Structures are given as C-alpha cells and as structure tokens.
Amino acid sequence: MNLQANSKEIFLLIKNLVSIPSPSGHTRKVIDYCEQYLQGLQLEMKRNRKGGLLITIPGKVTNQHRMLTAHVDTLGAMVKEIKPNGRLKLSMIGGYRWNSVEGEYCEIETETGKTYTGTILMKQTSVHVYKDAGDAKRNEDNIEVRIDERTESAEETSKLGINVGDFVSFDPRVQVTESGYIKSRHLDDKASTAILLRLIKWIQENGVELPYTTHFLISNNEEIGYGGNASISPETVEYLAVDMGALGEGQASDEYTVSICAKDSSGPYHYGLRKHLVQLARENKIDYKVDIYPYYGSDASAAIRSGFDIVHGLVGPGIEASHAFERTHETSLINTEKLLYAYLLSPITTI
Numbered sequence: 001m002n003l004q005a006n007s008k009e010i011f012l013l014i015k016n017l018v019s020i021p022s023p024s025g026h027t028r029k030v031i032d033y034c035e036q037y038l039q040g041l042q043l044e045m046k047r048n049r050k051g052g053l054l055i056t057i058p059g060k061v062t063n064q065h066r067m068l069t070a071h072v073d074t075l076g077a078m079v080k081e082i083k084p085n086g087r088l089k090l091s092m093i094g095g096y097r098w099n100s101v102e103g104e105y106c107e108i109e110t111e112t113g114k115t116y117t118g119t120i121l122m123k124q125t126s127v128h129v130y131k132d133a134g135d136a137k138r139n140e141d142n143i144e145v146r147i148d149e150r151t152e153s154a155e156e157t158s159k160l161g162i163n164v165g166d167f168v169s170f171d172p173r174v175q176v177t178e179s180g181y182i183k184s185r186h187l188d189d190k191a192s193t194a195i196l197l198r199l200i201k202w203i204q205e206n207g208v209e210l211p212y213t214t215h216f217l218i219s220n221n222e223e224i225g226y227g228g229n230a231s232i233s234p235e236t237v238e239y240l241a242v243d244m245g246a247l248g249e250g251q252a253s254d255e256y257t258v259s260i261c262a263k264d265s266s267g268p269y270h271y272g273l274r275k276h277l278v279q280l281a282r283e284n285k286i287d288y289k290v291d292i293y294p295y296y297g298s299d300a301s302a303a304i305r306s307g308f309d310i311v312h313g314l315v316g317p318g319i320e321a322s323h324a325f326e327r328t329h330e331t332s333l334i335n336t337e338k339l340l341y342a343y344l345l346s347p348i349t350t351i
C-alpha cells in the first residue's frame with residue numbers, strides 16, 4: 001500500500017502539538033493528546049514510568065524488533081526565584097541561548113494548574129531608561145519575566161500562587177505559510193512526532209503488515225538527555241531516532257529533504273543502518289542529505305550510552321534556526337515520512 005502524502009494533516013497535527021505546553025519534566029498533557037489521537041485504532045499502548053508513550057505493532061517476525069522514537073518534550077524554563085520587584089528569575093530547561101527567547105510571550109503554570117501569561121524581557125529593555133539596553137549581557141541575571149498581573153513585590157507575586165519550581169513555557173507562535181513553510185517553536189521534535197503518529201495511524205487504518213514487530217516510543221525527556229534510553233525490548237535490533245536535521249553554515253541539511261545523520265557529538269551512527277537508509281531513499285526517489293551535526297545528541301545515542309546493544313540511527317526533517325525561531329518546509333516533512341515508511345517495510349540488513 002503506497003503512502004499518501006498529506007502535508008495539511010501533518011501541519012494540523014504539528015499545530016496541535018506545539019500548542020500544548022510541554023517543557024521537559026511536564027509533558028503529561030501532550031502525551032495525553034498523542035494517546036487520544038491513536039485511540040480507537042486497536043493499538044497496544046502503554047506509558048512507561050518516565051511518562052513516555054510506547055506503542056507496539058506486532059509484525060510478521062516477532063523475535064527481532066525495531067524501535068522508532070520521536071520526542072514531545074521541549075525547551076522551557078522554571079521559576080528560579082521571585083525578585084523583590086515581583087518579576088521572575090528563570091532557570092533554563094534544555095539548552096538554548098537567552099537571546100532566542102528574549103521578547104517572547106510565555107505562560108507560567110502554578111502547582112494548582114492556574115496559568116498566567118507574561119513576557120520574557122531583559123531588565124534593561126527600555127531604551128529610554130537604560131543606556132546599555134543593546135549591550136547588556138543576555139544572561140540569567142538580566143533576563144526576567146514580566147507577569148501580566150498587577151504586582152510590584154515578591155509578596156504580591158506569591159499571592160498569585162506563583163512559586164519557585166513553577167514551569168514556564170514559551171509561546172510557539174505557529175504559522176503555516178502559503179509557500180509551504182511551517183514556522184514555530186518546538187518543531188524540534190514535534191514535527192517528527194506528528195510524522196510518527198500519522199504513520200502509525202496509516203498503518204493501522206490500512207491494515208499494513210509490518211515485517212517485524214515495531215515499537216514506537218513518544219519520548220518525553222530528550223532535551224535533558226535521557227529520553228528514549230529505556231523501554232527497549234530485549235528483541236530490539238534496530239533503534240531509529242526521528243529527530244531534526246541541523247541546519248547552518250557548512251551543513252548539508254536543508255528545509256526540503258530528509259536528513260540522514262552520519263555522526264553527531266556522540267560519534268558515528270551505525271554505518272550499516274545509515275547505508276540502508278540512503279539506499280532506501282535512492283530506490284524510492286526520496287530527496288535526502290547525509291550530514292554531520294556538530295553539537296547534537298539524540299535519543300538513539302542516549303540509548304547506546306545507557307548500555308543497549310542495538311544498531312542505532314538518526315533521521316529527520318531539516319529544521320532551520322533550531323532551539324530558536326524554527327522553520328521547515330512541507331517537502332522535508334513529506335520526504336521524512338516517505339523514508340520512514342519505506343524503512344518500516346524493509347528487511348533488517350544490519351546484522
């Protein structure tokens with residue numbers, strides 16, 4: 001059964017996913033959403049203790065398994081302290097630069113689930129007041145949250161129910177353009193999650209038989225380094241992380257192809273699996289790029305580090321300006337989806 005590309009459906013799924021706040025450590029709502037999306041498809045689904053969602057589709061061969069993972073946790077922040085002026089000091093969740101969130105709208109969620117809106121600002125923002133507004137260092141000491149409530153003291157902010165440890169999420173500002181781009185925060189890695197969810201649905205609805213029992217893990221701690229490094233069945237031979245391709249000067253990846261990672265900070269990915277993915281792309285006329293990501297780790301490398309004896313790989317859509325003002329094009333999403341589908345139906349050739 002040929003997969004029918006449907007970028008509208010992928011865009012809608014991505015929009016829904018990025019609109020649910022899910023900084024690492026606070027991902028239950030988005031995992032609920034993923035589970036609901038797959039509801040009614042007669043799937044074997046369970047949550048692991050870390051809160052990730054594991055979906056299993058039995059295949060023809062049951063003693064050799066495959067596993068694919070994408071992560072739904074995102075960058076975010078936590079209230080580090082309430083400042084004497086009532087504003088909030090932040091502690092980062094995940095790795096980014098403060099300048100990439102400066103000026104961003106945010107949401108603070110209290111322990112009781114009440115939410116407040118705010119804006120992430122440099123304390124030296126007003127050029128009418130601060131001579132060093134442009135040059136002041138963008139760091140934890142100068143970045144603060146201006147809450148959209150009347151508060152001028154730590155006491156008043158505390159009365160709102162805001163406390164140290166509350167999660168802060170960034171406004172995704174998602175937009176789909178006529179020219180086929182999707183611009184949003186958190187395309188890393190909700191774009192890949194959307195692709196996996198749609199593939200699972202397609203397989204089930206069309207009664208596609210997979211050659212091997214295949215597990216799909218929607219992981220929820222990748223940005224902090226220990227996402228998909230558990231819940232791996234002992235029969236798992238191949239473990240493929242589906243995560244963003246990194247773009248920038250000197251990078252081969254772009255916003256139009258599927259990026260196949262040869263090596264990242266953790267070292268080379270499994271050569272045999274990489275070659276298999278490249279061959280599948282060629283055979284199926286899927287536009288791809290092989291690339292190296294200089295400052296990068298994935299759920300697959302985390303699994304290797306945790307001691308699993310698996311064949312590991314990494315593919316994904318090319319995401320521009322990652323961990324900041326992200327963007328990709330529908331062609332990259334579709335090429336990724338096509339390659340994953342071809343892979344799921346292909347034989348294990350790596351051992």
Ligand SMILES: [Zn+2]
Nearest residue numbers: 188189223323
């Ligand atoms: Zn990331």
